[in-house]
Amino acid sequence: MMQDRAFSDPARERLLFAQRLFITAVITLVLSGLLAARYFNLQISRHDDFATQSNNNRVLVRPLAPSRGLIYASDGELIADNRPSFNLTIVPERSANLEQLLSDLSALITVSERDIENFRKRLKQRRPYEQTTLKFNLSEEERATLAVHGHRLLGAETSARLNRYYPEAELFANVVGYVGRINEAESETIDKVQYSGTDSIGKNGLEKFYEDRLLGQVGSEQVETNALGRVMRVLEQNAPIAGDDLTLFIDSELQRVGLDAFNGERGALIAIDVKTGGILAMVSAPSYDPNLFVGGISQKDYDRLLYDKSRPLFDRTIRGQYPPGSTVKPLFGLIALQKGTVTTNFKIQDNGFFYFKGVERPWRDHNFARGGHGSGVDLAKAIIESCDVYFYELGVRTGIDMLSTYGNQFGLGVLTGIDLPGERNGIMPSRAWKQGERRQSWYNGDTINVSIGQGYMLATPLQLAVMTARIASRGEVQTPRLVKAINGVDQVPAEEPPTIKMDKQYWDYVHQAMVDVVHSPRGTAKGISRDLDYKIAGKTGTAQVISVGAKDKYDSTKIDKEQWDHALFVAFAPADDPKIAIGLIVENGEHGSSSAAPIARAVFDAYMDSNAASPSESE
Amino acid sequence: MHRNDFVRQLSSPGGDRRPSRRMHIDIPLLIILLILCGIGLAVLYSASGENLFYVERQATFMVIGLISMIFMAQFPPRGWERYAMLIYFGGLLALIAVLFVGVGAKGAQRWLDLGVTRFQPSELMKIAVPMMLSAFLSKRYLPPSFKHVCFALVATAIPVFLIARQPDLGTSLIVFSSGFFALFLAGLGKRYLVTTALLAMAALPTLWFYVMRDYQKQRVLTLLSPEQDKLGAGWNIMQSTTAIGSGGWSGKGWTEGTQSQLNFLPESHTDFIIAVLAEEFGLVGVLTMLTLYLLLIGRCLVIALNAQSMFGRLMAGTMGLSFFVYIFVNMGMVSGILPVVGAPLPFISYGGTAIVTLFLGFGILMAISTEQKRI
Numbered sequence: 001m002m003q004d005r006a007f008s009d010p011a012r013e014r015l016l017f018a019q020r021l022f023i024t025a026v027i028t029l030v031l032s033g034l035l036a037a038r039y040f041n042l043q044i045s046r047h048d049d050f051a052t053q054s055n056n057n058r059v060l061v062r063p064l065a066p067s068r069g070l071i072y073a074s075d076g077e078l079i080a081d082n083r084p085s086f087n088l089t090i091v092p093e094r095s096a097n098l099e100q101l102l103s104d105l106s107a108l109i110t111v112s113e114r115d116i117e118n119f120r121k122r123l124k125q126r127r128p129y130e131q132t133t134l135k136f137n138l139s140e141e142e143r144a145t146l147a148v149h150g151h152r153l154l155g156a157e158t159s160a161r162l163n164r165y166y167p168e169a170e171l172f173a174n175v176v177g178y179v180g181r182i183n184e185a186e187s188e189t190i191d192k193v194q195y196s197g198t199d200s201i202g203k204n205g206l207e208k209f210y211e212d213r214l215l216g217q218v219g220s221e222q223v224e225t226n227a228l229g230r231v232m233r234v235l236e237q238n239a240p241i242a243g244d245d246l247t248l249f250i251d252s253e254l255q256r257v258g259l260d261a262f263n264g265e266r267g268a269l270i271a272i273d274v275k276t277g278g279i280l281a282m283v284s285a286p287s288y289d290p291n292l293f294v295g296g297i298s299q300k301d302y303d304r305l306l307y308d309k310s311r312p313l314f315d316r317t318i319r320g321q322y323p324p325g326s327t328v329k330p331l332f333g334l335i336a337l338q339k340g341t342v343t344t345n346f347k348i349q350d351n352g353f354f355y356f357k358g359v360e361r362p363w364r365d366h367n368f369a370r371g372g373h374g375s376g377v378d379l380a381k382a383i384i385e386s387c388d389v390y391f392y393e394l395g396v397r398t399g400i401d402m403l404s405t406y407g408n409q410f411g412l413g414v415l416t417g418i419d420l421p422g423e424r425n426g427i428m429p430s431r432a433w434k435q436g437e438r439r440q441s442w443y444n445g446d447t448i449n450v451s452i453g454q455g456y457m458l459a460t461p462l463q464l465a466v467m468t469a470r471i472a473s474r475g476e477v478q479t480p481r482l483v484k485a486i487n488g489v490d491q492v493p494a495e496e497p498p499t500i501k502m503d504k505q506y507w508d509y510v511h512q513a514m515v516d517v518v519h520s521p522r523g524t525a526k527g528i529s530r531d532l533d534y535k536i537a538g539k540t541g542t543a544q545v546i547s548v549g550a551k552d553k554y555d556s557t558k559i560d561k562e563q564w565d566h567a568l569f570v571a572f573a574p575a576d577d578p579k580i581a582i583g584l585i586v587e588n589g590e591h592g593s594s595s596a597a598p599i600a601r602a603v604f605d606a607y608m609d610s611n612a613a614s615p616s617e618s619e
Numbered sequence: 620m621h622r623n624d625f626v627r628q629l630s631s632p633g634g635d636r637r638p639s640r641r642m643h644i645d646i647p648l649l650i651i652l653l654i655l656c657g658i659g660l661a662v663l664y665s666a667s668g669e670n671l672f673y674v675e676r677q678a679t680f681m682v683i684g685l686i687s688m689i690f691m692a693q694f695p696p697r698g699w700e701r702y703a704m705l706i707y708f709g710g711l712l713a714l715i716a717v718l719f720v721g722v723g724a725k726g727a728q729r730w731l732d733l734g735v736t737r738f739q740p741s742e743l744m745k746i747a748v749p750m751m752l753s754a755f756l757s758k759r760y761l762p763p764s765f766k767h768v769c770f771a772l773v774a775t776a777i778p779v780f781l782i783a784r785q786p787d788l789g790t791s792l793i794v795f796s797s798g799f800f801a802l803f804l805a806g807l808g809k810r811y812l813v814t815t816a817l818l819a820m821a822a823l824p825t826l827w828f829y830v831m832r833d834y835q836k837q838r839v840l841t842l843l844s845p846e847q848d849k850l851g852a853g854w855n856i857m858q859s860t861t862a863i864g865s866g867g868w869s870g871k872g873w874t875e876g877t878q879s880q881l882n883f884l885p886e887s888h889t890d891f892i893i894a895v896l897a898e899e900f901g902l903v904g905v906l907t908m909l910t911l912y913l914l915l916i917g918r919c920l921v922i923a924l925n926a927q928s929m930f931g932r933l934m935a936g937t938m939g940l941s942f943f944v945y946i947f948v949n950m951g952m953v954s955g956i957l958p959v960v961g962a963p964l965p966f967i968s969y970g971g972t973a974i975v976t977l978f979l980g981f982g983i984l985m986a987i988s989t990e991q992k993r994i
Contacts, residue, residue, distance in 0.1 A: 010929075013761045013806070013929060014929075014932075016761060016762065016806040017761075017804060017805075017806065017923075017929070017932050017933075017936070018924060020803055020804045020805075020806060020936075021804060021920055021923060021924060021936055024800070024803070024804070024920075024936070024940050025917075025920055028913070028916060028940070028943050029913070031943070031947050032909060032913055032943075032947075034956075035909060035946075035947065035950050035951065035954070036905075036906060036909060038951070038954045038955075038956055039863065039897065039902055039905045039906075039950075039954060040902060042860055042863045042864040042897075042954060043863060043864055043866050043867055043868070043897065043901060043902040043905070044867070044868065044902060046864050047864055047865070047866075047867045047868075049864065050860065050861050050863070050864025050865040051864070051865045051867065053861045053864075053865070054861050054862070054864075054865035054877060054878055054898075055865075055877075224877065
């Protein structure tokens with residue numbers, strides 16, 4: 001080679017060049033063959049795998065949440081509505097770094113520790129590529145912020161969904177209840193497929209009881225997405241089926257009048273349509289705003305409701321159990337008449353105390369402390385003036401077995417079967433009950449207490465309303481119910497309601513006595529009879545919160561209001577053709593006559609007004 | 620065909636009188652380039668999500684490129700030979716300038732802002748390095764001596780290093796290979812080949828620890844096991860192999876490729892565009908494309924073989940082989956047999972600078988092809 005440098009040899013150089021060119025051409029072809037083989041391997045040998053992978057890549061199946069059934073009052077007012085709300089959702093698979101994304105989001109909008117904590121919980125339950133909500137109910141401002149920065153928030157998206165909304169806020173809270181976020185316990189029992197597009201579930205009230213009907217059928221859609229998770233087009237859609245709409249018996253006007261009439265007092269009122277058992281009004285006062293729970297209630301709001309002394313979250317209508325007091329007197333009188341343990345002619349002398357043989361301590365008459373109701377007290381007078389001593393005697397004569405058996409038939413001590421969750425059954429004491437609960441025998445003294453609705457006896461306001469409705473309808477055993485129609489189809493009980501057999505004369509007698517409670521000058525509820533152009537039949541009651549000894553005098557000025565007696569009132573109207581029956585209690589309201597009865601009057605008036613306006617509705 | 624050209628040229632020492640020769644246009648080269656451009660625009664239309672904006676811009680650059688190519692072809696190769704060293708050092712200065720005053724995007728600093736337009740010196744070096752080496756080596760006795768090999772290696776290594784620092788591994792690889800091809804075609808001795816190979820291997824750790832950035836290392840690691848990192852660097856490869864593999868024999872049809880149309884495929888209109896072609900036109904499309912490229916390279920090698928001067932031979936051969944490196948690196952990385960470096964697919968990938976640079980290179984090739992025999 002060295003000597004070659006002395007002179008140039010173009011021919012040799014060209015030959016060398018041609019050789020080298022040939023070598024590179026061969027290498028080029030070999031490498032091209034390698035490329036071709038690689039593409040053959042991918043495109044032909046492994047085509048099936050990649051074709052499947054590609055298909056999976058682009059097609060996502062997403063659940064389509066059905067819209068929840070609406071709930072209407074009988075007059076058409078919307079009680080539970082759906083409203084679009086915007087949530088911040090995350091698909092972790094789409095984000096490069098979830099932690100980074102969360103901190104980026106926290107920098108842009110307020111994301112609380114609790115939001116993130118709940119998000120992580122939800123994250124564990126979700127399926128791959130499913131949107132998981134980080135924050136609910138984004139404000140207008142937050143949505144705008146997220147839209148502006150959207151390009152660098154891969155994996156995060158704002159998504160619209162329908163949220164429950166209760167337009168009347170606290171008016172129907174105890175009846176309708178509310179929906180809330182599905183919690184861990186619930187997520188283990190629900191049908192995961194049905195709830196795949198939904199994050200709420202009925203927690204309380206009708207929302208819970210009718211959850212299956214309200215939810216609807218989940219739909220699905222196959223969508224093509226890009227790698228950023230954005231939907232490019234919908235391939236196939238299987239539309240969700242909206243939940244069933246419920247129409248209640250409740251009349252929103254009656255409900256409003258009822259709640260307003262409590263005027264800050266605590267208590268409950270139930271108005272029942274006597275003919276059907278339909279609930280016309282169902283008030284638990286004070287109430288709360290169920291909308292607070294929909295988006296997940298804040299701890300502060302929840303504590304405020306939970307520790308409120310007036311217990312707004314407590315549904316007194318079906319869970320409050322109170323001694324029914326004198327409100328059971330018409331029923332017990334009716335039972336005694338039917339069983340012949342007293343007659344309409346039977347009279348007693350009432351000196352204000354009742355002595356039972358073998359018991360030294362007397363039972364006192366709570367209503368007339370001084371000297372009692374005097375002589376010639378018959379059943380009618382005992383009901384009208386609410387004479388306890390007469391009923392002590394009546395109770396002893398009739399016996400607990402009879403009272404409890406019939407009491408159960410009139411709805412006392414048993415679940416009424418209303419279409420709401422969480423109903424309490426109260427206590428209609430009996431020998432069996434006492435033996436079972438207290439491991440004690442029954443004493444006559446127990447019967448004496450029960451005969452005026454005290455002692456072991458407890459009833460929910462709903463049970464009192466049911467009892468009153470059954471008295472009003474002369475023994476028709478209607479099950480109380482809230483839902484009148486589902487999707488516009490009237491719900492009719494499968495079988496004719498059974499009837500409690502009583503002689504007509506006794507029904508008449510008791511009805512008349514109840515009318516006189518309101519309309520006679522000596523009636524305990526005469527205060528509400530002013531300007532009445534229809535007849536109300538009622539009975540007041542007082543339930544002791546603390547026991548007062550026979551020698552002591554109950555004096556409201558000496559005790560805290562929380563320990564004042566509960567005031568009760570049961571009534572139906574119009575007396576000659578009963579349409580509406582009411583049971584109500586005002587906690588610590590002292591006297592049924594002064595605090596409870598006027599509330600019933602207001603509701604009756606509203607009912608009579610609206611029924612007079614549209615007489616066609618009353619058949 | 621080429622053989623006839625050659626024969627005819629010899630038989631008419633007065634020069635070829637055909638119009639294409641007078642205009643210094645190599646017809647076979649032109650035809651293949653036009654076909655490639657046509658296919659490129661069609662694939663780009665699909666890859667860009669049927670976006671005419673990209674297609675129009677690309678077409679504009681292609682027209683500019685074609686005109687530049689024909690313009691370049693008018694300069695005799697001897698002129699390029701003479702000014703090669705000047706162009707090379709000019710480019711080197713520009714590369715150094717990029718280090719200090721360069722502008723860039725996505726963490727890479729590649730451009731010089733000239734006010735009116737941006738200029739990418741590394742693109743210039745793709746032509747300047749083989750041109751300077753061809754000019755340098757053709758003046759020496761071949762095969763090159765040790766001293767000349769050393770010079771050639773250093774002259775290649777400096778721009779390669781500078782470009783790799785930007786960082787732009789794809790371009791630095793092209794520049795490196797063009798330097799190597801020039802030497803190889805010039806008849807680099809076998810012992811130098813071994814030495815070069817050893818040097819290259821020795822350079823690898825240096826590259827790894829001192830030049831390559833973390834994300835580049837990650838890409839190499841990813842090549843070894845893309846499934847390890849589904850959401851990170853492996854994503855591109857997994858998506859592109861899925862796109863290619865799902866294409867099958869004849870593909871899903873133009874603009875019907877779901878991987879690319881649904882944006883699963885990253886960089887679908889630039890570096891990864893071959894995956895779009897493979898998905899929509901299948902293996903048939905890929906092999907057609909590959910064949911066209913090989914025809915183009917083949918034509919370059921024929922031009923090299925028939926060139927009138929050693930400069931022309933080295934230049935044309937080096938350019939043709941470098942062109943193959945483009946193809947091989949791009950198609951290899953997209954199909955997952957090479958690490959992901961930024962390397963566009965010539966004439967198909969979107970990108971104005973790359974297109975124009977390619978045409979400039981082919982303009983010089985045409986000049987070589989149509990050079991009159993030196994008397």
